[in-house]
Amino acid sequence: MNPQQRLAEMGLSLPPAPPPVASYVPYLQIGEMVYISGQLPMREGTLAFTGKVGGDLSLEQGAECARAAVLNALAQVAAAVGGLEHIRRIVRLGVFVNSAPGFTDQAKVANGASDLLAAVFGEAGKHVRAAVGVNELPLNAPVEVEMIAQVAS
Amino acid sequence: MNPQQRLAEMGLSLPPAPPPVASYVPYLQIGEMVYISGQLPMREGTLAFTGKVGGDLSLEQGAECARAAVLNALAQVAAAVGGLEHIRRIVRLGVFVNSAPGFTDQAKVANGASDLLAAVFGEAGKHVRAAVGVNELPLNAPVEVEMIAQVAS
Amino acid sequence: MNPQQRLAEMGLSLPPAPPPVASYVPYLQIGEMVYISGQLPMREGTLAFTGKVGGDLSLEQGAECARAAVLNALAQVAAAVGGLEHIRRIVRLGVFVNSAPGFTDQAKVANGASDLLAAVFGEAGKHVRAAVGVNELPLNAPVEVEMIAQVAS
Numbered sequence: 001m002n003p004q005q006r007l008a009e010m011g012l013s014l015p016p017a018p019p020p021v022a023s024y025v026p027y028l029q030i031g032e033m034v035y036i037s038g039q040l041p042m043r044e045g046t047l048a049f050t051g052k053v054g055g056d057l058s059l060e061q062g063a064e065c066a067r068a069a070v071l072n073a074l075a076q077v078a079a080a081v082g083g084l085e086h087i088r089r090i091v092r093l094g095v096f097v098n099s100a101p102g103f104t105d106q107a108k109v110a111n112g113a114s115d116l117l118a119a120v121f122g123e124a125g126k127h128v129r130a131a132v133g134v135n136e137l138p139l140n141a142p143v144e145v146e147m148i149a150q151v152a153s
Numbered sequence: 154m155n156p157q158q159r160l161a162e163m164g165l166s167l168p169p170a171p172p173p174v175a176s177y178v179p180y181l182q183i184g185e186m187v188y189i190s191g192q193l194p195m196r197e198g199t200l201a202f203t204g205k206v207g208g209d210l211s212l213e214q215g216a217e218c219a220r221a222a223v224l225n226a227l228a229q230v231a232a233a234v235g236g237l238e239h240i241r242r243i244v245r246l247g248v249f250v251n252s253a254p255g256f257t258d259q260a261k262v263a264n265g266a267s268d269l270l271a272a273v274f275g276e277a278g279k280h281v282r283a284a285v286g287v288n289e290l291p292l293n294a295p296v297e298v299e300m301i302a303q304v305a306s
Numbered sequence: 307m308n309p310q311q312r313l314a315e316m317g318l319s320l321p322p323a324p325p326p327v328a329s330y331v332p333y334l335q336i337g338e339m340v341y342i343s344g345q346l347p348m349r350e351g352t353l354a355f356t357g358k359v360g361g362d363l364s365l366e367q368g369a370e371c372a373r374a375a376v377l378n379a380l381a382q383v384a385a386a387v388g389g390l391e392h393i394r395r396i397v398r399l400g401v402f403v404n405s406a407p408g409f410t411d412q413a414k415v416a417n418g419a420s421d422l423l424a425a426v427f428g429e430a431g432k433h434v435r436a437a438v439g440v441n442e443l444p445l446n447a448p449v450e451v452e453m454i455a456q457v458a459s
Contacts, residue, residue, distance in 0.1 A: 023267040025279045028244060030186075030303055033336075035245055038283035091334060092341055096285045099442040107444045114329040126331045130344035130452040132402045133442030136252040136286030138260040146283040150336055176420040178432045181397060183339075183456055188398055191436035249438045289405040289439030291413045299436040 003084035006120045017079040018042045018072050027080040029151070033091070036076045036147040040139065041068035050140040054103025057142050062105075063112030066095060069145035070113035074120075081151045090117050090127040091148040098142045099133030106131045113145055156237035159273045170232040171195045171225050180233040185306040186244070189229045193294040194221035203293040207256025210295055215258075216265030219248060222298040223266035227273075234304045243270050243280040244301040251295045252286030259284045266298055309390035312426045323385040324348045324378050333386040335457070339397070342382045342453040346445065347374035356446040360409025363448055368411075369418030372401060375451040376419035380426075387457045396423050396433040400452040405439030412437045419451055 007013060020026050020037060028035045041048045041064075053062035070093070078084050095110035097103075110131035117125035137144050160166055173179050173190060181188045194201045194217075206215035223246070231237050248263035250256075263284035270278035290297050313319055326332050326343060334341045347354045347370075359368035376399070384390050401416035403409075416437035423431035443450050 023264050023271060024246070024282045026281070028242075028279075028281045030242070030244060035281045037281040038285070089334075089336070091336060093330070094283060096283070097442075101441070103442055104444060104446045106442065111329050118329060126334075128332070128334045128341045128343040128452075129330045130400060130402070130450065131444060132344070132440050132450055133444075134285050135254070135288040135441040136250075136256055136259065138257060138284060138286075140257045144283065144285055146281075176417050176424055177399070177435045179434070181395075181432075181434045183395070183397060188434045190434040191438070247436060249436070287438050288407070288441040289403075289409055289412065291410060291437060291439075293410045297436065297438055299434075 003120050010119060012071065014075050014078060015071055017075040027076045029080055032150055032153040034077050034080050034149045034151055036073045038144040038146040039069045039072040040141040041065035041143055042072055043068060047139060047141055049142050051142060052098050052100040053109055053142050055100025059105050059108055062097060062109040062142055065143040066109050066112030066145060067116050069143050070116055073145055073147040077149050086152045087121065087149050088152055089124050089150040090121060091150050093127055093129040094146040095129060095131040096134045096137060096144040097131065098137040103133065106133050109143065156273050163272060165224065167228050167231060168224055170228040180229045182233055185303055187230050187233050187302045187304050189226045189300040191297040191299040192222045192225040193292065194218035194296055195225055196221060200292060200294055202295050204295060205251050205253040206262055206295050208253025212258050212261055215250060215262035215295055218296040219262050219265030219298060220269050222296050223269055226298055226300040230302050239305045240274065240302050241305055242277050242303040243274060244303050246280055246282040247299040248282060248284040249287045249290060249297040250284065251290040256286065259286050262296065309426050316425060318377065320381050320384060321377055323381040333382045335386055338456055338459040340383050340386050340455045340457050342379045344450040344452045345375045345378040346447040347371035347449055348378055349374060353445060353447055355448050357448060358404050358406040359415055359448050361406025365411050365414055368403060368415040368448055371449040372415050372418030372451060373422050375449050376422055379451055379453040383455050392458045393427065393455050394430060394458055395456040396427060396431050397454040397456050399433055399435040401435060401437040402440045402443060402450040403437065404443040404448045409439065412439050415449065
């Protein structure tokens with residue numbers, strides 16, 4: 001199965017690549033590395049959720065936001081290189097979790113993104129990452145995910 | 154016009170590259186990539202503003218801080234490679250906004266940096282970025298900006 | 307002296323590389339660059355400290371946490387490439403400091419990591435970095451440190 005088929009098997013599909021919400025580009029390829037701007041859990045042009053994980057939102061909803069954000073990041077890589085099948089390796093995720101005071105399960109929130117990548121790409125989906133809490137995110141998004149991917153040259 | 158001339162046309166000039174405030178280096182070149190340490194909105198050795206955007210400072214003052222910080226980042230690249238004209242592409246910005254509770258316009262603050270880069274470098278200034286809120290920054294700076302740039306080899 | 311000997315001279319030794327606390331990999335090499343996931347100040351499987359720097363913990367304890375976390379990052383690089391002697395350059399640190407309200411000495415906390423690298427590797431240990439405050443970290447860790455290192459090819 002290719003990555004799209006694995007997504008379909010999970011009941012998911014690649015969304016249209018969201019346009020940037022400000023004056024920058026969503027993706028940039030330098031050699032075989034594709035850099036992706038921070039993605040929010042947008043679905044069809046609006047945030048799937050807003051607010052703080054561990055307060056307004058449960059851990060499970062936070063993980064769902066991480067999954068939605070990383071799907072958008074994959075959509076950006078696909079837009080950059082013409083499809084997910086050109087991805088050789090997911091290299092790095094930066095996961096910022098809009099965290100209510102006392103919420104310390106940022107790693108489990110980020111797993112929403114990491115587990116999806118492992119399911120879709122297998123070994124090639126296993127990446128390094130930094131997952132941290134923050135007190136505020138753009139548009140009151142619960143999660144922001146940035147990505148670096150290595151693609152076929 | 155070259156980048157310095159475009160800066161001048163905007164009434165701006167490249168500041169002296171600020172020394173690091175701690176035990177690290179301000180820039181490091183690996184191949185054709187130049188990595189820049191997180192820059193604060195320093196002007197002539199002191200912070201242009203301190204405090205939290207959306208509380209102590211307005212959105213407009215926050216954007217001005219992002220502009221001041223990215224000017225310092227450009228000064229570091231220029232110090233690294235001998236001038237702005239050797240920049241091929243601004244690759245990535247990380248923008249951390251010291252955010253008052255409830256402030257969610259981090260993207261607009263970061264535009265202070267992104268718009269400047271687009272104005273100075275045109276297409277070569279368009280970068281990926283992650284803009285997030287944080288609860289505290291070094292020296293109570295309102296904004297910290299880190300950068301990766303690709304330079305002529 | 308080699309890096310291990312310099313560590314020993316400082317009364318330190320490389321810990322076993324901590325396993326990831328979630329579904330990702332601790333290190334990933336792409337060409338001559340080794341990317342390290344965010345490391346916490348783990349010692350023998352538990353956090354050396356928990357809580358917020360500038361509140362629960364002093365600046366000095368925060369710097370000690372940064373040192374413990376960067377030792378774990380070095381252990382990951384060593385695991386990736388077979389020893390610290392293969393490191394050509396420490397390229398970048400991302401240092402996230404779990405910060406009590408009003409704490410603005412993130413740079414001094416991060417120096418716990420940066421000073422160690424300079425002591426162990428000399429010029430090759432001098433890196434760029436971004437040091438920021440955050441309101442929460444995974445497992446209530448006081449510090450999280452991510453790293454990029456260049457290794458011999």
